[in-house]
Amino acid sequence: MTLTHFAIIAVCAYLLGSLSFAIIVSKVTLGKDIREYGSGNAGLTNSYRTMGAGKTLFVLLGDIAKGAAAVSIGALLAGPVGKLVAGIFVILGHMFPLYFGFRGGKGVLVGAVMLLLFDWRIFLIAFVLFFVAVALTRWISLGSILGAISFPITTLVFYNDPVLTAMAFGMAVAVIFMHRSNIARILRGEENKFFFKTKKTIEQSDRNGEENKK
Template structure:
C-alpha cells in the first residue's frame, strides 16, 4: 500500500466517523444535544434510552452507513489491511468527531460494522459474545467489551499477518479504553442495565410546553 492510499483511507475514514449521527439526529429532530442527557454518550444505547426507538433507528442506519463506507474505501485502496485502516479511523472519528468538539461515542456499532465486512467469522464470534453477555447480565457495556476482546484473539487464530494482528489489538484496546468508566461501574455492580423501555428524556421545547400546560 502506498503512503497516498494510506492517507486517503485514513482521512476519509476519520471524516466519515466524525459524522456523529446520535448528535445529528438529536439536534435536527429535537433541537438538543444528546450529550447533555442520559449517560452523556453519543452512542446507540444512550440514543435509545433518551430518544426512543424511531430516532435511534436513524442513528443506527447512519452509523452503519459511515462504517461500511469507510471499510469499502479501505478495501478498494488497500485490501484487507486497508479495511482495518478504514475501520480504525472511522472509529477514531466516531470517538473524537472533528465536527462536534472531539467528544463522541465509544465506537462499538461502527466497529461491529467493520468486523462484519472484514471477516464474517470474526464478526459472528464477537456478536455472539455480545448477545450472550447482554442476555445474561443486561449490561451492554460488558457485551461490547467482550466483543472487543475477542477481535485480536480471532484475528490471531485466523490470520498470520502480524500487521493485521497488531491493528486488531489496537482497535480492541481503544474500545476498552473508552469503556473504562463502565468497567469501574461493572466491578461495583452499579452499571446501568439495558431495558427495552426507553425513557425519552429528550424532548422539544414545543412538546415540553404542551406537557406542562396539561399539568
C-alpha cells in the same frame, strides 16, 4: 499499501467517522444535543434511552452507512489491511468527531460494521459473545468489551498475521478505553442495565419541564 493510499483511507475514514448521527439526529429532530442527556454519550444505547426507538433507527442506519463506506474505501485501495486502517480511523472519528468538539460515542456499532465487512467469522464470534453477555447480565458495555477483546484473538487465529493482529489489538484497546467508566461501574455492580422499554425521553423531559413551569 502505499503512503498515499494510507493517507487517503485515514482521512476519508476519519471524516466519515466524525459524522456523529446521534448528535445530528438529536439536533435536527429535537434541537437538542444528546450529550446533555442520559449518560452523555453520543452512541446507540444512549440514543435509544433518550430519544426512543424511532429516532434511534436513523442513528443506526447512519452509523452503519458511514462504517460501511469507510471500510469499502479501504478495501478498494488496499484490501484487508486497508479495511483495518479504515476501521481504525472511522472508529477514531466516531469517538473524537472533528465536527462536534471531539466528543462522540464509544465506537461499538461502527466497529461491528467493520468486523462484518472484514471477516464474517470474526464478526460472528464477537457477536455471539456480545449477545450472551447482554442476555445474561443486561450490560451492553460488558458485551461490547468482550466482543472487542475477541477481535485480536480471532484475527491471530484466522490470519496469523502480526500486522493485522497488531491493528486489531489497537482497535480493541481503544474501544475498551472508551468503556473505562463502565468497567468501574461493573466492578462496583452499579452499571446500568439495558431494557427495551425506554425511560423518560428528551421530549418527555422537556414536556414535563414546560408543564411544571405553568
